[in-house]
Amino acid sequence: AALAGNAVALWMRDPEQAALLAGTRTNPRFLPGVRLHEAIRPTANLADLAETEAVLLVTPAQTTREMTAALSAVLPAATPLVLCAKGIERETRAFLSDVAEAVRPGSPLAVLSGPSFADDVARGLPTAVTLACRDAALARRIAAALSGPTLRIYHRTDVRGVEIGGAAKNVLAIACGAVAGRGLGESAKAALVARGFAELLRFARAYGGEAETLMGLAGLGDLVLTCSTAQSRNFAFGLRLGQGLSPEAAAEGRLVEGASTARALVALARAREVDMPISEAVEKILNGAWTLDQAVDALMNRPIKSELE
Numbered sequence: 001a002a003l004a005g006n007a008v009a010l011w012m013r014d015p016e017q018a019a020l021l022a023g024t025r026t027n028p029r030f031l032p033g034v035r036l037h038e039a040i041r042p043t044a045n046l047a048d049l050a051e052t053e054a055v056l057l058v059t060p061a062q063t064t065r066e067m068t069a070a071l072s073a074v075l076p077a078a079t080p081l082v083l084c085a086k087g088i089e090r091e092t093r094a095f096l097s098d099v100a101e102a103v104r105p106g107s108p109l110a111v112l113s114g115p116s117f118a119d120d121v122a123r124g125l126p127t128a129v130t131l132a133c134r135d136a137a138l139a140r141r142i143a144a145a146l147s148g149p150t151l152r153i154y155h156r157t158d159v160r161g162v163e164i165g166g167a168a169k170n171v172l173a174i175a176c177g178a179v180a181g182r183g184l185g186e187s188a189k190a191a192l193v194a195r196g197f198a199e200l201l202r203f204a205r206a207y208g209g210e211a212e213t214l215m216g217l218a219g220l221g222d223l224v225l226t227c228s229t230a231q232s233r234n235f236a237f238g239l240r241l242g243q244g245l246s247p248e249a250a251a252e253g254r255l256v257e258g259a260s261t262a263r264a265l266v267a268l269a270r271a272r273e274v275d276m277p278i279s280e281a282v283e284k285i286l287n288g289a290w291t292l293d294q295a296v297d298a299l300m301n302r303p304i305k306s307e308l309e
């Protein structure tokens with residue numbers, strides 16, 4: 001947002017961290033080597049966001065409900081909220097836009113997703129993502145306001161499709177990481193990306209997402225990025241699972257959104273009879289029902305069928 005010429009208030013929950021960031025203009029914990037843009041003003045006071053034109057919510061998916069409620073207490077009802085987390089609420093199996101809508105009914109809501117490591121964006125490396133809002137004019141306005149010389153934001157009205165792409169690709173990236181960690185080869189990884197995309201598309205269709213959205217940045221684009229590199233925490237988590245670590249050890253204390261979302265994703269798929277064998281395998285590995293070898297065996301021995309089924 002700052003690179004696009006906006007004045008930005010950056011809220012964080014810890015006053016000490018906010019003061020440190022304001023003083024040093026660096027954040028060695030999350031963005032080592034990046035100098036905070038001069039137009040960004042760190043604060044620990046939510047009320048400082050009251051006058052902003054839009055709020056980007058970039059805390060973990062499972063905090064969406066509490067953060068939206070906290071923001072509602074300080075924001076005018078007309079301030080657009082842009083959800084940037086990628087996941088599904090674990091307890092309720094609700095999509096994040098439904099969580100925010102329930103907490104802040106009738107307020108403008110958008111979802112931002114797509115292939116974009118925070119580190120790349122902060123360093124000003126070329127990045128393209130998708131912003132969805134049911135109000136097409138607002139989608140265009142927010143996308144234009146946040147786009148800059150190094151970040152290009154496309155817009156759509158398909159909120160559901162964009163949020164499904166972000167939530168599901170994290171689960172599939174764990175599978176890709178596990179295949180890499182177990183040394184199963186690049187061919188297996190490519191097969192997982194393609195068949196993972198097929199199940200993501202089936203899921204999106206069953207839940208009202210548009211196929212074209214999933215073929216874009218927020219679906220295929222983010223799936224390819226997250227399945228390609230250990231720069232992704234989901235992929236790196238899978239990699240360590242594949243090397244034999246337990247889920248707890250493999251997380252290394254970092255946020256792994258796919259691990260938090262896998263069970264809800266699979267439950268939603270079952271509820272609408274969507275076949276998602278790769279996501280199911282990830283969920284079974286995480287809950288201890290299957291070893292990785294059992295998962296590979298099960299995936300390879302499914303009945304032979306048409307590629308389009």
Ligand SMILES: NC(=O)C1=CN([C@@H]2O[C@H](COP(=O)(O)OP(=O)(O)OC[C@H]3O[C@@H](n4cnc5c(N)ncnc54)[C@H](OP(=O)(O)O)[C@@H]3O)[C@@H](O)[C@H]2O)C=CC1
Pocket residue numbers: 012013014030058059060061063067084085086087116117118119254255257
């Ligand atoms: N990092 C990336 O490249 C990308 C991340 N995303 C998505 O953004 C979301 C956040 O990810 P990311 O920033 O990487 O996660 P991190 O774990 O790096 O940071 C999470 C931040 O959220 C804060 N936080 C955690 N819990 C709460 C809470 N209950 N209330 C308020 N603040 C809280 C943490 O504060 P504290 O420091 O005090 O612990 C921390 O600053 C995820 O859904 C992720 O999928 C999307 C695209 C790219």
Ligand SMILES: O=C(CO)COP(=O)(O)O
Pocket residue numbers: 086114115116117170173222225226231232233234235257
């Ligand atoms: O969503 C992301 C990139 O688009 C970040 O992925 P990870 O959460 O796996 O690091």
